[in-house]
Amino acid sequence: MTVVKARYGKANVRLLKVKRDPKDPKKQDVIELRVRCLLEGDIDSSYTAANNKVVVPTDTVKQTTYILAKKGEVWPIELFGARLADHFVTTYPHIRGAHVDIQQYRWTRYEVQGKPHPHSFMQDGVETRNVSLYKREGQPYQITSGIAGLTVLKSTGSMFYDFHTDDYTVLKDTYDRILSTDIDASWKWNPRSVPDLAAVTKLATEGLFDAAWAGARNQTLEIFALENSASVQATMYNISQSILDKFAPIETVTFVLPNKHYFEVDLSWHHGLKNTGKDAEVYAPQTDPNGHIECTVSRKSAKL
């Protein structure tokens, strides 16, 4: 028997870091994260021969997460993830790779008496900013940044017609429907732009990770709103293209989107009340089933 694949570490390490303005300590920023850090390498004997000598305890992974958060930069999460992965791969000769996944929660500074408050924030929905990162000893970083849990809805400006029909089809063409989804968007950075920690630090300092996140979020919200959508497929492709157009170091963009249906309710049984087609106002949100539509877009034509 042999171990084919193994990794281990700590999941759900939650932390919040406060950043104080050196000139005005009451002026602060916060970042709250959920971190998963998994290690791989010459660890098979811990499984096959109960050899704990090769095990950097998962508790050490957790403590290290706090220590690196204290001793260095946590903003943006791409940099913090890269620092964590680099630490494990460079500190322990037998640890050959690290997988780091981070979710950042939305603490948004709010206004008090018309001014942004220096140290008060509101939890702005369940949306998260994410990074999923892999560092293999001697190899460039593999970094995928993303957004998840951003729920959007448009009440018009969405169509779906001219689809394939056969004797299994009951769906009718629609030229005006509600479109709603939970945005799960991610973008993979070209490994050549992130060969090592110095390169990740440089991009972070230049603000590129933040700019890509803000740009991807903005393009998503803008195109979703402005376009008369032909389908979820066409809309997600258009958004992906616009993100690739804006950010050269991004190699691929992936969207994974539910199509959250809102059905018209036929109320004609009640004194001929009109509530369908152009008269539709009251809809029934459907919890399940939902459409589920995925797509990865790159500049080159290489099928994954």
Ligand SMILES: O=c1[nH]c(=O)c2[nH]c(=O)[nH]c2[nH]1
């Ligand atoms: O945008 C859509 N894409 C589909 O693939 C699909 N299928 C369906 O029934 N409705 C929709 N809407």
